[in-house]
Structures are given as structure tokens and as C-alpha cells.
Amino acid sequence: MDQSKRKDLKIAFDMTFMQLGWSTWMIGIVLLLFVGLQVFTDFKLVLNDEEAAFQGFIHFIENPYKIFMLVVGILSAPKFLSWFVKTGVTRKDYFTGAAIASAALSAIFMIIALIIAGIEQLIAPVDFVTFLGEGASWFLIFIVYTLNIFVYYLAGWLIGAGYYRFDGWGLLFYIIGALVLIFMMDLLWSNELETPLHRLLSLQAPENLSIFISFGISFVFIALSLWVIRATTKRVRVKL
Amino acid sequence: MTADILIDKVSVKYKNFHALDNVSLNLDREKIYGLIGRNGAGKTTLLSLLASFAEPDEGSIQVNGHPLFENAELMQQVTFVYEKDLKEESEKVKTYLNATAEYKPNFDAEYAMELVETFNLPLNKPVYKLSKGMQSVLNVVIGLASRSPITIFDEAYSGMDAPTREIFYQQLLEDHARHPRTIILSTHLVSEMDYLFEEAVILHKGKVLLHEPVDVVLEKGASVTGAAEVVDEFVSGMNQIHTQKLGGTKSVMVIDPLSEEQQARASQSGLEIGPVSLQDLFIHLTKEEGQHGSK
Numbered sequence: 001m002d003q004s005k006r007k008d009l010k011i012a013f014d015m016t017f018m019q020l021g022w023s024t025w026m027i028g029i030v031l032l033l034f035v036g037l038q039v040f041t042d043f044k045l046v047l048n049d050e051e052a053a054f055q056g057f058i059h060f061i062e063n064p065y066k067i068f069m070l071v072v073g074i075l076s077a078p079k080f081l082s083w084f085v086k087t088g089v090t091r092k093d094y095f096t097g098a099a100i101a102s103a104a105l106s107a108i109f110m111i112i113a114l115i116i117a118g119i120e121q122l123i124a125p126v127d128f129v130t131f132l133g134e135g136a137s138w139f140l141i142f143i144v145y146t147l148n149i150f151v152y153y154l155a156g157w158l159i160g161a162g163y164y165r166f167d168g169w170g171l172l173f174y175i176i177g178a179l180v181l182i183f184m185m186d187l188l189w190s191n192e193l194e195t196p197l198h199r200l201l202s203l204q205a206p207e208n209l210s211i212f213i214s215f216g217i218s219f220v221f222i223a224l225s226l227w228v229i230r231a232t233t234k235r236v237r238v239k240l
Numbered sequence: 241m242t243a244d245i246l247i248d249k250v251s252v253k254y255k256n257f258h259a260l261d262n263v264s265l266n267l268d269r270e271k272i273y274g275l276i277g278r279n280g281a282g283k284t285t286l287l288s289l290l291a292s293f294a295e296p297d298e299g300s301i302q303v304n305g306h307p308l309f310e311n312a313e314l315m316q317q318v319t320f321v322y323e324k325d326l327k328e329e330s331e332k333v334k335t336y337l338n339a340t341a342e343y344k345p346n347f348d349a350e351y352a353m354e355l356v357e358t359f360n361l362p363l364n365k366p367v368y369k370l371s372k373g374m375q376s377v378l379n380v381v382i383g384l385a386s387r388s389p390i391t392i393f394d395e396a397y398s399g400m401d402a403p404t405r406e407i408f409y410q411q412l413l414e415d416h417a418r419h420p421r422t423i424i425l426s427t428h429l430v431s432e433m434d435y436l437f438e439e440a441v442i443l444h445k446g447k448v449l450l451h452e453p454v455d456v457v458l459e460k461g462a463s464v465t466g467a468a469e470v471v472d473e474f475v476s477g478m479n480q481i482h483t484q485k486l487g488g489t490k491s492v493m494v495i496d497p498l499s500e501e502q503q504a505r506a507s508q509s510g511l512e513i514g515p516v517s518l519q520d521l522f523i524h525l526t527k528e529e530g531q532h533g534s535k
Contacts (some may be wrong), residue, residue: 007343009314014342086324087343088316088388178492235310237294240284240322 007089011097015080016104019072023105024161027112030064031057038124056118058145065109066152073102073156077164077233095187095230098157110142139209144189147218151185154178154225161232164239170232177228184221188214241316242269243303243389243422245290250299252285252446259285260296261446269389270420274437274454276430276522282446284322287394290424290528291320317343321383322394326375329367333378336367343388351415352385357425358407372399375467380408380452394426406415409436431519440518444526454518461495461516470509481516493520 034057076098084094155178162174245267246367252260259281267273277283289296292315308314323478328330329336337356341347349370357364359377362370370378376399383391397405413436416423434440440457442450450457461481464471468490475492482493493516498506506513 007316010342018485045347084343085315086291086320088318089343090292090312090315092311093312235295238288240288240293240324 006093007098008093008100011089011093012104013086014101015098015101016108019101019105019110022072023068023109026064027109028063030061031116034060042098049053058113058141059121061113061116062145062149065113066151068150069106069152070156073153073158073161076102076153076157077149077160077236080201081161081164081233081236082238090231095233099226100159102153103150106146106153108140108211109149110146111148113143113145114138147222148189151218151222151225154222155181157229158225161229161236165232165236174232175202177225179220181225185218189219242420243314244269244305245285245390245422246302246305247289248300248302250286250289250296250301252282252289252294253297260289260381262299263443263446263448264299265448265451267422267424269422269440272308272416272423272425272436274430274440274518275424275443276415276428276434276440276518277426277443278428278526281443281526283443284394285446286443287320287322287392287424287426290392291318293320296375304328316343317388318390318392319344319383319386319388320392320394321379321396322392322395323376323398324369324379326367326378332364332366333431334363335436336361336378337382338372340382340386346386346387346389348385348387351387352381355381355411358411359404360478364395373401373404377404384411384415387415388421390422390424392424392426395428397427397429403460405432409433412436430522431517434518437518442522442525451526457518457521459497460521461491462498463491463514463516464506465489465510465514466509466511470511473510474506474509482520493517493524494523495524 013116080098081091081094084097085091158172158178158181159173163178164170166173245265247263247265247267250263251258255294263282275283275287279489290308292310295505296354303311303314303317306314311338331339331354337352341349341352355361361374361377361381361382367375367378371388376396378483380393380396380400383393383396386414397408399402399406412423412425425433425436434454438455439453441448461479464475466474466489468485468488471490478494480492480494484491495516498513502531
């Protein structure tokens with residue numbers, strides 16, 4: 001036997017590039033749309049002043065990134081777990097590999113977005129503001145957005161794993177779990193809380209929440225989600 | 241690496257249905273096994289345990305003395321080929337083969353290409369566009385070229401036409417001779433494949449009915465052929481499992497081993513004695529009361 005039995009890093013590498021390959025279409029289309037809108041319309045006509053301040057590319061691609069990660073996350077268990085186990089890889093190596101790959105993909109996504117945003121600033125400087133406030137460092141923007149995109153993969157992964165293991169009931173309960181995860185992240189990181197659930201529970205975004213608290217609670221929720229995913233898929237029966 | 245498989249008191253339950261019931265088997269390395277059973281006998285359930293698709297509800301499976309499930313070292317040594325649904329695989333055949341090869345430590349790419357040529361598998365076609373027969377071929381190519389110490393083919397021939405199946409059987413024997421490994425062939429089409437098996441395992445209703453070398457199995461009975469009246473007289477009192485008649489000639493399959501004295505008497509009476517076929521034995525052993533007449 002000439003190969004190392006440890007496969008997780010190889011899986012991480014393969015999955016990162018495979019998913020990155022899928023995303024090139026999405027990024028390309030979003031970029032075209034963004035450039036098109038910049039050239040042919042005036043954002044200020046479409047958006048109000050406050051929203052117009054967020055018109056940078058990073059803000060523009062944030063939601064497409066999140067949706068992409070959610071969808072790929074949902075596919076993770078039925079497609080990747082199933083394929084890897086059938087090819088002779090352990091569930092454990094798949095889990096580690098997929099977790100690393102999704103984190104790496106989130107970071108690569110943000111690097112791409114930052115590069116494009118940088119070019120955007122060179123061509124047509126805008127008053128770039130994110131929800132992190134004016135004057136937030138690019139590094140902080142990178143870290144926080146990466147974290148938020150990554151969490152959408154986790155949410156998808158939870159849903160996919162729950163359904164793969166427990167069918168319909170799994171879908172129901174794991175979707176609730178995924179929603180809690182996403183709402184928590186919104187609560188911690190966003191000052192726009194306009195979802196029906198937030199209104200229903202009359203949740204208020206804490207003002208000036210310490211960034212350390214936000215990071216701390218985020219990591220706890222991410223760790224919890226990863227633990228649930230691992231527990232769900234640890235010994236799962238792979239469908240023929 | 242070669243592999244000894246020890247299946248110890250394994251049971252699998254689906255709700256109230258016992259798919260496998262206290263199955264114990266010892267499969268030695270480098271042999272070709274025929275796993276025979278009727279539909280629903282538990283063949284695929286047993287094989288999917290060997291491929292770590294699931295864990296047994298009770299009992300254990302060990303390979304070379306180590307528990308198999310989630311063992312990274314052992315899992316990569318198993319290749320399980322079955323009627324995989326490839327209708328959602330949009331990659332080209334070549335990409336699909338390469339992706340699998342990456343995770344198979346003993347994969348022989350050169351041999352894979354040889355097989356691709358032999359079977360006329362189109363490399364640049366997307367997998368989902370392959371015909372059912374060609375999808376089976378792709379699965380079989382992966383199974384053979386992976387050269388895994390434990391290679392399992394579960395009804396892998398389905399969809400292939402007869403000449404393609406023949407090529408598969410031939411390649412299997414040749415490659416097994418070059419690279420001996422444990423191969424398990426599961427089938428209910430026994431008559432076509434019995435010459436491949438070194439040992440036969442018959443599974444029935446989740447239990448092992450028989451596990452013996454094929455030559456020993458075939459000595460369990462005999463076929464007696466000759467003039468109808470002579471045959472009838474010779475086999476009277478014996479356990480008959482199958483009768484064929486053509487004009488005045490009759491062939492009766494019995495599952496009593498014939499003594500030397502009986503064999504001598506048969507040749508004196510001009511009767512021809514042949515081996516019992518695995519297929520007939522399989523049908524006899526697994527027939528239901530009242531389905532093909534009483535036992």
C-alpha cells in the first residue's frame with residue numbers, strides 16, 4: 001500500500017476546487033450584473049440613500065455567496081458523503097475534509113470579492129461602508145464576511161445531513177436548527193433585523209455589541225453546528 | 241495486502257424484517273466466492289456491510305483481525321460494484337474514472353484504459369448519457385481496475401448483453417490470476433457464472449444455507465441420464481430434485497452422493513453419471529413449500 005490512509009486533507013483540497021469550479025459561473029454572472037447596473041442605472045434611483053451607501057461589490061455579492069453556500073451545503077451529505085464512502089473513504093475523513101473545504105471556500109470567496117472591490121475603488125471610488133461601520137478595517141471585513149458565508153454552508157449541511165439520516169422529520173427539525181443558526185448570526189452581526197421572526201419575537205439588535213462577544217458566541221454556534229453534523233453522520237447508513 | 245474476512249453472528253433488521261439473521265462466514269483471502277440467493281435473500285444487505293455502507297445491528301465484521309466499519313485503512317481496500325444509478329453524474333466518463341482512481345490505492349490506470357478499449361466504453365461521453373449496459377460496464381471497469389484486495393460485484397452484469405458479460409467473466413478470471421484477491425460475485429443467474437466460483441455461499445431468508453468449495457458442493461449429488469425405465473429403476477428411493485425427459489431419454493438430478501458400487505452398477509446399465517449443477521442445487525435448496533411442489 002503506497003498511499004497514506006489519511007484522506008481528509010486530500011478531500012479538503014478536492015472539494016474546495018470542485019466547488020470553486022461550480023462557483024465561477026455564479027461569480028461571473030453576479031459580476032456582469034454588477035458592472036451592468038453600475039454602467040446603465042443609477043443606484044440612487046432604485047435604492048434609498050441609506051441603502052445606496054452599501055452599494056459596493058462586497059455587499060452586492062454577499063447574498064449570492066450565501067445562497068450558493070446554502071445549496072452546496074445541502075448537497076454535502078447526499079452527494080459528497082455518499083460518494084466518498086462508496087469510494088472507500090471514512091465518514092470521519094469526509095467530515096473533516098468537507099469542513100476545511102467549506103471554510104477555505106468562504107475565505108477564497110471573500111478574497112475574490114475584496115480584489116474586485118479593490119479594483120472597483122480604483123476605477124470609481126465610492127464611500128464604502130459595511131454594516132461594520134465606517135472605517136472598519138479590510139481585515140475585519142474579510143473575517144466577518146467569511147464567517148457569515150461559512151455559516152450558510154453549515155446551515156445547508158445541517159439540513160442535508162438531517163434529511164439524509166432521518167428523512168422528513170430530520171428535514172423539519174434540522175431546518176429549524178439551521179434557521180436558528182442563521183438568525184443568531186444576523187442578531188450578532190447585522191443591524192438590519194427585518195425578518196418576520198425577529199418582529200414576532202420583538203428581537204432588537206443589541207446596540208454596539210462588543211465584537212469579541214459577537215465572535216465568541218459565533219464560534220460557540222459554529223462549534224455546536226459542526227458537532228451536530230458530525231453526530232448525525234458519524235455512523236449514518238449510506239444509501240445504495 | 242490481502243484480506244481475510246470474518247463475519248461473526250451478524251444480524252440486520254429493517255423494522256420487523258430480518259434481512260440478515262445471525263450470519264457467520266469466514267472468507268479466506270484470494271478466493272473467488274459465489275454468493276447465491278433468491279431476490280430478497282439478504283445478499284445486497286450483507287455486501288453493503290462489507291463495504292461499510294452500514295453497520296450490523298448485531299454481531300461484528302473483521303478484516304485481518306480488525307473491525308471494519310469506519311476503519312480508514314481497511315475501507316480503502318474494499319470496492320463494491322453494484323447497479324449504481326449514474327443518471328445524475330454529469331461528468332465525462334474519463335473524469336469520473338479519474339476521480340475514483342484518486343481514492344483507490346491500487347488503481348491501475350493502464351489496465352483501466354485497456355478495459356475501456358476492450359468494452360468500447362466512450363471516454364468523452366457524459367456518464368448519464370451512457371446506456372444502461374454501458375453504465376454497468378463503467379462500474380465493472382472501476383471494480384476490476386481498482387484491484388482492491390476485497391472486490392465485490394453485486395449483480396454487476398445487469399444491463400450488459402451476453403457477449404459483454406462473457407468479456408467481463410474472462411477479464412475477471414485473467415486479472416484474478418495476475419493479481420489474486422478476494423472477489424465476491426453475487427448473483428441469482430447461477431448457471432452462467434458457476435464456473436467462476438471457487439467457493440459457493442447460498443443465502444436464504446437472511447441465513448447461510450451452505451458455504452462450501454464448489455467441487456464439494458457438486459459431489460453432493462449427481463445427474464443420471466439414460467433410457468427412461470432404467471433411470472427410473474436406478475433412482476427409485478433416491479432424493480430426486482429435477483427431472484428432464486426427451487423422448488425415451490430421461491435425466492434425473494439426485495442429491496444423494498453415489499457410492500462406488502452404485503456408480504459401477506450405473507455404467508453396467510449404460511447410464512451416464514454427471515455432476516449435479518449448482519443452479520439445480522440452488523433451486524432445490526431454496527424452494528418454498530408449495531411453490532415448486534413439496535420438498
